[in-house]
Each structure stands twice: as structure tokens, then as C-alpha cells.
Amino acid sequence: MKALTIAAAAALAFTGTALAQTTVVTVPGEVRTYVTEQDVPSVAYDGDVVVGTELPSSVEVHTIPSNDAYAYTVINKKRVIVDPHTHRVVEIVK
Template identity: 80%
Template sequence: MKVHATAAIAALMLTGTAMAQTTVVTVPGEVRTYITEQEVPSVTYDGDIIVGTELPSSVEVHTIPSNDAYGYTVINKQRVIIDPHTHRVIEVIK
């Protein structure tokens, strides 16, 4: 019985840690609109494009004139919102 309780507590602690590391960023609508209206060439990238992926510095990040907190690029024909300071993917626009 004691072993089961210890395992349950350990599982809850691990779940809490994983959840604490998840950050949800709400991107303003005008940023998404701006990005969808821009024509930039798509670059090819072999890795998975998912939220949290840090892109290599060789991937050009375009700026958004009205909001320097966000950047964007088009990878594998998908528009991607990027943190311009860390090159991490914030959102993949569907």
C-alpha cells in the first residue's frame, strides 16, 4: 500500500513540473493579420515545426513594424510566429 501511495505522489509531482514549464502566449490578432498578409519566400526545414522549437539562426526572422515582441517566417509553406530574441516558435498559423 505504501509503495502505491509513493508512486502516485511521484506521478503527481512530475505532472505538476511538466505543467509548470508550459507557457501559453496569446498573440494579438493584428499580429496574425499582418503576418498572413505578407509575401515572403518559404524556407525548407528538416525538423518538426512545433511550438517551443528553437530555430537555427540561419532561418531569417522577419520583423513586425508595429510590434517588436513578435517576428515571423514561412517554413515548409507554413507561417510561423517567432520570438525574435530566442528564435523559438510561438505559434504555427493554420
């Protein structure tokens, strides 16, 4: 009985860890290349721009003609790729 209790506790602990992981988005290379080649003005934004930041709807995002799953903008002189539906930053282009 003790072994069963320990096994159940371990299973719950590992399940919690798996649920805490974040989803990693792999942006296609051609999207990254397109974003680096575009000349758009930088928008000032108060706050940290990190992956997962949801930008306000007032920030204009630009579509990517070859891939409508992504959009981009330049925030505080950083090029960022965003989800066009949620305005959530999915990658900061370096």
C-alpha cells in the same frame, strides 16, 4: 501521522504536475493578421516545425513593425510566429 504523510505526498504530486505544464503564449490577433498578409518566400527546413522548435540563426525572421515582441517567417510553407530573441516558434498560423 499517517494522514500527514499522505497529505505531504499528495502535495508533492500536485506540485510536480504544476511544474510540468508548459507556458501558453497568446499572440495578439493583429500580429496574426499582419503575418498572413505578408508575402515572403518559404524556407526549407529539415525536421518538424512545431510550437517550441528553436529555429537556427541561419533562418531569417522578419520583424513586425507594430509589435517587437514577435517576428515571423515561412518554414516548409507554414507561416510561423517566433520569439525574435530566441527564434523559438510560439505559434503556427493556420
